[in-house]
Amino acid sequence: MEVKKYNTAITGVGMYVPDKVLDNKFFESIVDTNDEWIQTRTGIKERRIIEDGATSDLGARAILDLLASSNTSAEEIDVIIVATVTPDMFFPSTACLIQDKIGAKNAFGFDLSAACSGFLFALETGAGLVESGKYKKVVVVGADKMSSITDYTDRNTCILFGDGAAAVMLEPNEDIRYGIQDSILRIDGSGWESLRMLGGGSKNPSSHETIDKKMHYIYQDGKAVFKFAVKGMADVSVEIMEKNNLTSDDIAYLVPHQANLRIIDATAKRMGITNDKVTMNIDRYGNTTAATIPLCLTEYYRTGKIKKGDNLILAAFGAGFTWGAHYLVWSME
Numbered sequence: 001m002e003v004k005k006y007n008t009a010i011t012g013v014g015m016y017v018p019d020k021v022l023d024n025k026f027f028e029s030i031v032d033t034n035d036e037w038i039q040t041r042t043g044i045k046e047r048r049i050i051e052d053g054a055t056s057d058l059g060a061r062a063i064l065d066l067l068a069s070s071n072t073s074a075e076e077i078d079v080i081i082v083a084t085v086t087p088d089m090f091f092p093s094t095a096c097l098i099q100d101k102i103g104a105k106n107a108f109g110f111d112l113s114a115a116c117s118g119f120l121f122a123l124e125t126g127a128g129l130v131e132s133g134k135y136k137k138v139v140v141v142g143a144d145k146m147s148s149i150t151d152y153t154d155r156n157t158c159i160l161f162g163d164g165a166a167a168v169m170l171e172p173n174e175d176i177r178y179g180i181q182d183s184i185l186r187i188d189g190s191g192w193e194s195l196r197m198l199g200g201g202s203k204n205p206s207s208h209e210t211i212d213k214k215m216h217y218i219y220q221d222g223k224a225v226f227k228f229a230v231k232g233m234a235d236v237s238v239e240i241m242e243k244n245n246l247t248s249d250d251i252a253y254l255v256p257h258q259a260n261l262r263i264i265d266a267t268a269k270r271m272g273i274t275n276d277k278v279t280m281n282i283d284r285y286g287n288t289t290a291a292t293i294p295l296c297l298t299e300y301y302r303t304g305k306i307k308k309g310d311n312l313i314l315a316a317f318g319a320g321f322t323w324g325a326h327y328l329v330w331s332m333e
């Protein structure tokens with residue numbers, strides 16, 4: 001067996017969330033809902049939306065925050081991977097637009113579409129590029145302007161989503177006790193109908209009809225997604241623990257995708273992890289799709305809760321269906 005010389009570690013973090021807050025009272029004024037229902041069924045109190053700007057603006061600001069806090073210049077970036085389902089446009093890619101906005105003139109990059117699992121899929125891709133030996137500084141950013149595809153007359157979906165972005169820097173790491181240790185990632189397209197945006201693509205190009213039928217908005221069968229999410233996210237999280245001989249005591253934090261507090265609680269319970277070891281910010285940001293996990297990493301690291309040597313399990317699920325988990329050992333002081 002080949003001996004691993006190095007693996008991939010997160011060496012910087014950054015984030016951006018817009019200032020404009022939509023609280024539950026706001027939703028009471030536009031759809032038939034109430035604060036109590038939203039909080040008990042989802043755990044959400046507020047979400048943020050960007051009023052002037054697109055996904056590339058969210059992503060660029062998160063990367064600039066990462067660069068400033070890690071004393072790195074944009075010219076040093078080799079690769080930019082943007083996980084998103086709300087690209088500024090079909091083409092050029094959001095990665096190109098971000099590259100230009102931040103002045104990363106030596107980078108190549110691309111967008112990656114895996115909905116709420118986007119960050120984990122991009123982490124896997126970025127780690128592969130680092131471990132190829134060819135790239136030294138790979139930025140993975142999860143960025144979504146969910147407000148651009150949300151139907152604010154549909155109470156089933158509009159209360160769930162928010163806008164935001166967060167980024168990590170990936171670099172080779174010689175001390176292989178730290179960094180990304182393992183991953184389990186899956187897709188199952190047979191569930192595609194449960195969570196989707198039908199209009200605007202090659203199947204249903206934009207037309208008056210697609211607009212009239214509201215096909216440019218998120219459609220979700222909430223119950224089907226909920227059922228799948230609870231099982232999918234918990235299954236891979238438990239599997240990755242077992243595969244790496246980790247007990248719940250070994251884990252400093254479960255860092256789950258923030259879609260619904262009840263889904264997060266069910267996953268933690270299956271893993272035997274208590275609530276104090278689960279990162280959480282769904283109450284303030286709602287579901288920001290590809291941004292939820294790196295937002296949690298950034299906030300928990302910056303407030304001193306995630307520390308060097310901590311065992312973390314990152315877990316996500318999303319439209320597709322897509323789902324997965326990573327096991328990593330935090331390497332930043």
Ligand code: COA
Pocket residue numbers: 032033034037038041042116155156157159195220221222223225226229259260263287317318319
């Ligand atoms: N306010 C008040 N009532 C609402 C509501 C809202 N915002 N949204 C839905 N309801 C109603 C439904 O219309 C339904 O009413 P009915 O029984 O008269 O038809 C009732 O609440 C119960 O709906 P149900 O679907 O059983 O609720 P739920 O407990 O499944 O919660 C979700 C709904 C959307 C919160 C939940 O299904 C969910 O979180 N699903 C997964 C979503 C997700 O994670 N998506 C992102 C994937 S990455």
